[in-house]
Amino acid sequence: MTPELIAQLIVIGFTFFMLLNSAAVLVYMERKVAAVIQQRYGPYLVGPKGALQPLADIIKLIFKEELRPKSADAFLFYLAPIISATAAFAAFAVVPWGADTDFSTLAHLLFLDKIFGFTGLAHPIRLAAADVNVGLLVIFSITAMGVYGIVLAGWSSNSKYSLLGALRASAQMISYEISYGLSFAAVIMLAGSLSLATIVDQQAGYWFGFIPKWYIFIQPIGFFIFLTAGVAETNRAPFDFPEAEQELVAGYHTEYSSMSFAMFFLAEYVNMVTVSAVATDLFLGGWHGPFPLPDGFGWVWFLAKIFVLLFFYIWMRWTLPRYRYDQLMEFGWKWLLPAAVLNLLVSAYIALRVGW
Amino acid sequence: MDALLFWILAAVTVASAVLVIGQRNPMRSVLLLIVMFMALAGLYVTLGSPFAAVVQIIIYAGAIMVLFLFVVMLLNVPTEETPIGRQARLLGGVGPRRFGALLSAALALELFWALGRLGAIAMPAGDTPETTVKAIGLRLFRDYAFAFEATSVLILVAMVGAVVLARKEPQQ
Numbered sequence: 001m002t003p004e005l006i007a008q009l010i011v012i013g014f015t016f017f018m019l020l021n022s023a024a025v026l027v028y029m030e031r032k033v034a035a036v037i038q039q040r041y042g043p044y045l046v047g048p049k050g051a052l053q054p055l056a057d058i059i060k061l062i063f064k065e066e067l068r069p070k071s072a073d074a075f076l077f078y079l080a081p082i083i084s085a086t087a088a089f090a091a092f093a094v095v096p097w098g099a100d101t102d103f104s105t106l107a108h109l110l111f112l113d114k115i116f117g118f119t120g121l122a123h124p125i126r127l128a129a130a131d132v133n134v135g136l137l138v139i140f141s142i143t144a145m146g147v148y149g150i151v152l153a154g155w156s157s158n159s160k161y162s163l164l165g166a167l168r169a170s171a172q173m174i175s176y177e178i179s180y181g182l183s184f185a186a187v188i189m190l191a192g193s194l195s196l197a198t199i200v201d202q203q204a205g206y207w208f209g210f211i212p213k214w215y216i217f218i219q220p221i222g223f224f225i226f227l228t229a230g231v232a233e234t235n236r237a238p239f240d241f242p243e244a245e246q247e248l249v250a251g252y253h254t255e256y257s258s259m260s261f262a263m264f265f266l267a268e269y270v271n272m273v274t275v276s277a278v279a280t281d282l283f284l285g286g287w288h289g290p291f292p293l294p295d296g297f298g299w300v301w302f303l304a305k306i307f308v309l310l311f312f313y314i315w316m317r318w319t320l321p322r323y324r325y326d327q328l329m330e331f332g333w334k335w336l337l338p339a340a341v342l343n344l345l346v347s348a349y350i351a352l353r354v355g356w
Numbered sequence: 357m358d359a360l361l362f363w364i365l366a367a368v369t370v371a372s373a374v375l376v377i378g379q380r381n382p383m384r385s386v387l388l389l390i391v392m393f394m395a396l397a398g399l400y401v402t403l404g405s406p407f408a409a410v411v412q413i414i415i416y417a418g419a420i421m422v423l424f425l426f427v428v429m430l431l432n433v434p435t436e437e438t439p440i441g442r443q444a445r446l447l448g449g450v451g452p453r454r455f456g457a458l459l460s461a462a463l464a465l466e467l468f469w470a471l472g473r474l475g476a477i478a479m480p481a482g483d484t485p486e487t488t489v490k491a492i493g494l495r496l497f498r499d500y501a502f503a504f505e506a507t508s509v510l511i512l513v514a515m516v517g518a519v520v521l522a523r524k525e526p527q528q
Contacts, residue, residue, distance in 0.1 A: 134407050155383070174422060
């Protein structure tokens with residue numbers, strides 16, 4: 001056990017812990033923001049300003065009875081939420097959330113050098129659960145796997161609402177996956193790498209000394225397409241057809257209760273965090289901010305950007321009404337996809353002929 | 357460690373592939389096929405080609421199998437209907453059946469022939485294959501550009517054909 005290995009294990013555990021908690025924080029944030037938008041108070045009884053509400057929700061979910069329809073396929077019925085939650089967490093594994101660090105600054109701040117004599121690692125390690133050189137493709141493939149959780153949930157429940165929800169979800173996710181992939185293909189071309197850490201490092205520095213070299217400034221259309229497709233991928237409003245409550249009760253998770261339901265709920269919020277984190281790494285410069293922070297604190301920028309994107313998601317959900325299903329398909333195939341292809345071709349031409 | 361991983365992944369691949377055929381429930385078959393593709397992707401990773409592994413998952417396990425699943429779900433066939441009696445015999449039944457049996461026999465022979473030759477061929481040692489995205493891309497778009505384009509045209513034709521077949525004729 002070298003110190004690097006121990007540090008990497010701690011980073012992995014920390015990533016998982018933060019991801020798990022981000023879902024709880026997001027639930028609270030969602031309810032509070034929704035309340036403000038609708039001029040209500042939102043949760044305010046449990047804990048200060050209702051801050052412990054997510055905890056109460058989790059305890060409630062754990063103690064609820066686990067129900068299963070009689071005609072459901074038992075094995076697949078219990079497998080589906082596991083696939084959903086696993087895919088959601090696995091996708092985040094390759095997302096780096098800070099510059100490579102040897103923890104010397106942190107060790108100094110926490111007095112670890114005085115107490116344990118730990119002054120930093122010999123070799124800096126990457127702040128991500130896994131360091132994969134085809135990271136973006138891994139995220140793409142695991143997102144594709146997440147579809148199975150929803151499809152199986154809908155099919156195995158043996159209920160018409162679930163099946164309709166699952167069919168909608170998969171059709172929607174497949175349609176928008178193409179625009180999603182094409183929008184970050186443009187960024188891959190600019191950066192010349194599939195590794196998220198390399199893409200982030202390409203965005204270091206400033207134009208004219210004050211405009212950060214983020215890809216959002218060169219790829220504004222790409223960013224818009226990525227965000228839109230990301231909302232559709234995570235099945236959030238205004239694209240929340242799989243669970244359109246007025247039409248489908250609750251869509252693919254109609255028949256689920258207790259912790260199985262909680263898994264789908266968790267997966268949805270973790271997917272939101274992953275899409276925001278990938279958008280931050282690809283377009284918003286990751287841990288490179290408008291002005292530099294002390295060495296080893298880039299992750300503060302990263303967290304701030306994710307927070308802004310997540311707030312945007314919630315804001316959008318409670319502001320925009322749901323589309324109609326045929327409008328969604330028309331928008332995805334007739335507008336978003338051509339725009340993404342055009343964006344890719346134009347950026348390829350510029351990257352080849354002019355260079356950045 | 358690598359050998360252990362190889363044996364585990366290979367066992368999962370073979371076992372799930374056999375079970376795909378052995379299953380009566382088409383839904384389970386599709387899912388087992390996905391498991392097989394995943395294990396195959398794992399084998400690619402142990403061979404040092406993460407790109408091939410990821411592409412395997414995106415295209416086969418991700419895109420193609422979702423379509424399979426769609427068809428199975430929409431048809432909603434609980435179990436496969438199997439002919440019993442004379443129809444079920446290996447070389448019995450109608451002409452296409454016999455042809456299929458012959459084809460699979462030929463394939464089995466070919467497989468044994470290939471496996472029998474395996475001992476004679478020495479694996480290239482020390483020669484690291486090109487597995488980076490760039491190397492694969494250069495090969496694909498320079499050396500094999502014609503084959504690549506021809507395949508694309510073929511797929512496009514198939515797609516147009518499917519659309520034409522599926523289209524409803526407008527009512528006169």
